[in-house]
Amino acid sequence: MWLHTRRLMLDPKLVRESPELVRAAIAKKHLEVDLDAVLAFDTQWRAQLGEVEGLRAKQKSANNEMAALKKGSPEFAAKVQEMKGLSAQVKEKEAQLGPIEAQWRAGMLTLPNLPHASVPEGRTPAQNVVHATFGSTDAVSPLARPHWDIPGFDRLFDFARGAKVTGAGFPFYVGDGARIVRSLIQFFLDEAGQAGYQEVNPPIVVNAASATAVGQLPDKEGQMYQTVEDQLYLVPTAETPLTNFFRDEILEEAVLPVYRCAYTPCFRREAGSYGKDVRGLNRVHQFDKVELLKWVHPSKSYDELETLRAHAERLLQKLELPYRVLLMCGGDTGFAQAKKYDLEVWAAGQKRWLEVSSCSNFEAFQARRAQIRFRSKETGRPELVHTINGSGLAVPRTLAALLENNLQADGRVRLPAVLAPYFGRETLSFG
């Protein structure tokens, strides 16, 4: 039901009046979309809609005339007969309108968000632009090794028993393993709080309407775990419940910008993943993450994206981890995003970068689908907000980098000073 309602992602007027902009966006994102078909459906739909509404107007005015007639009179009976024909006509036209509208909407949903002018051209991840790099990746310690090869790793991060109890990719975190996870979560939340993000503890299962509003349904249904009886979805990120907080609401302009953060476990089926990407803590089906989210005035959203990214970066700086900032090229900018930065942390043992945060401006794309608006002071009319979100941060990969970059000769891991108040000790031990 909800899936068939009027929720679109691009402004129909924009598509109609400036199809060249949409065409350019499709090209920049290197997508294959039949825009002309969508435009044709649009024209057809509006013509049909005009007919239906004209007939209904007739029906309505005739109905008002009937109200003045005597119930049992011959005039009344005649009118009823006359109206039957009109009624049948309306039903017929409406029946035709339905499928046309459905096709138009389905087509509209294939149109991606327009990438921002500052998004670089490019098709593949190799064409992403390294926006900035922090810390050194040169000093390769002879001790450095992938975290799963650190002696004692399995005691703190028990994948085997997790597989027995649940399945692959659901590790037990034991002892210092559990403690460091908890420390990181709390560190992230405290930092976000100080940066002005109000903490929220949301539901971690959501209904279909919420999953649809942020675009996870219908496209990514296979990526989410579902409950059997209740048709609910385990959240793949706190973004899902958090963005839906204001769904179908009109906010006062004065409350913008709203900054919120939330810790949740995140559940991802990660269908189709394989190889060393999925070793150890690199990719698991359940992981912990703190998400940062902003609802902002459209005129401010690009500044707000930069400050959100800065908040996320600050965490890596405080953890003393080398990282880089990628500005995603057109081809690697997601369907729904207008601009996206990835933060990647250096994993010295694997000698590779791991994505720990993705900071995106969705402009009005999500807000349109979720109907999150504010009442403009200027016009008095409701306008769509812009939404921005990013991780701050994902725990397992941050943890992997900590383990690989800070492994000492004694087999322990030195922890950055900022974690001391949380962890209680300066080193993490596998013994």
Added chain:
RNA sequence: GGAGAGGUGACGGAGUGGUCUAACGUGCAUGAUUGGAAAUCAUGUGUACUCGCAAGGGUACCGAGGGUUCGAAUCCCUCCCUCUCCGCCA
């Protein structure tokens, strides 16, 4: 999970088949009155789509979806949510 009562506009609340373009009240906005304010009076007060250069017009929306009917806020069915009581349970 069981039984009962409900879901109407920013809010309260009427409306049980046709003039509902939803009474009335509160709130809000503008204007009048006032030295200023309160009170009072007047006017206005949603969302979405669509047609139109515009002025303006049309259609839909009374929790959601479907049905009956010439016509549905009103009748029927299904679902969701809230409240009360009972049961069960961290």
